[in-house]
Amino acid sequence: MLTPADFLKYAQWSGIATLVFAALTVLAFILKWGLRFRMVGSTGFMLVLTGGLFALSLTPLSRTVIPGAVRYSRVYDNGSTQAVITIPPQITPSQLEATLRQAASDLYSYGRLGTRAENQLTIRLRTLVHPEPGISIPLYLGQVKRSLASREDSQMAIEIYQDKFAQLPQLPTSHKS
Numbered sequence: 001m002l003t004p005a006d007f008l009k010y011a012q013w014s015g016i017a018t019l020v021f022a023a024l025t026v027l028a029f030i031l032k033w034g035l036r037f038r039m040v041g042s043t044g045f046m047l048v049l050t051g052g053l054f055a056l057s058l059t060p061l062s063r064t065v066i067p068g069a070v071r072y073s074r075v076y077d078n079g080s081t082q083a084v085i086t087i088p089p090q091i092t093p094s095q096l097e098a099t100l101r102q103a104a105s106d107l108y109s110y111g112r113l114g115t116r117a118e119n120q121l122t123i124r125l126r127t128l129v130h131p132e133p134g135i136s137i138p139l140y141l142g143q144v145k146r147s148l149a150s151r152e153d154s155q156m157a158i159e160i161y162q163d164k165f166a167q168l169p170q171l172p173t174s175h176k177s
Contacts, residue, residue, distance in 0.1 A: 008057035011050055018046040064105045068098035072125070080113045081148070082122050089127045089168050091141070093160055100125055100144040100158050112148050120145045129167060139164055 021043040028036035070091060076084040085103050087096075103123050112121060124143045128136045142160040147153040 004057045004059065007053050011053035011057055014046065014050040014053050018043065018050050021046050064102075066098045066102040066105065068095055069102035070095050070099050072099055072103060074107070075126075077107070079111075081118050081120060082124075083107055084124045084126060087125060087127050087141075089129060089139075091127070091168075093162065093165065096125065096142055096160055097158055100142055100160075101156070104144045104146045104153070104156055108146065108148075108151055108153075119148050121148050127168070129169065139167055141165070 021039065025036065025039040025043045027033075028039045033039075070087055072085040072087045074083060075086050076082070083103075085099075087099060091099070100123065103125070104121070107121065107123060122143060122145050124140055126138045126140045129139050130136055140161065141164050142158065144159075145157040147155070
């Protein structure tokens with residue numbers, strides 16, 4: 001994964017290329033080359049590219065990794081205060097808690113819109129169980145509520161529905177002789 005230091009290095013090289021393009025553009029106007037107006041566009045593009053790379057060098061691109069979390073998929077997100085994620089049915093309560101913490105960290109964004117009444121992001125975690133062939137039932141195993149106001153939320157409310165774990169399919173155990 002690229003780090004902010006990598007983006008700063010790329011921004012420096014892009015800045016040098018932008019200065020070269022700008023010098024060529026000035027030279028093209030002095031010598032009245034036919035491509036002088038194309039050079040203005042190329043120089044403008046290089047300015048935008050350099051600015052974008054520089055901005056990426058200022059922003060930390062790191063992602064928090066919670067130990068014990070399993071991979072999940074987002075199945076619903078209204079972009080505001082509600083999201084639903086899904087996981088495989090083979091999960092333990094400790095993995096479920098770690099996965100909820102991981103999702104709360106991953107799905108937090110400054111761009112989420114909260115209302116005055118509800119300034120919390122609620123992430124519900126579900127899996128699909130198949131009681132009979134051809135029938136799928138969503139089974140909600142827990143949820144987390146976190147603040148939309150700050151990235152570091154020390155008062156996250158994690159709920160795990162322990163009674164739902166009995167409905168999960170059991171993994172076959174291997175027998176050694």
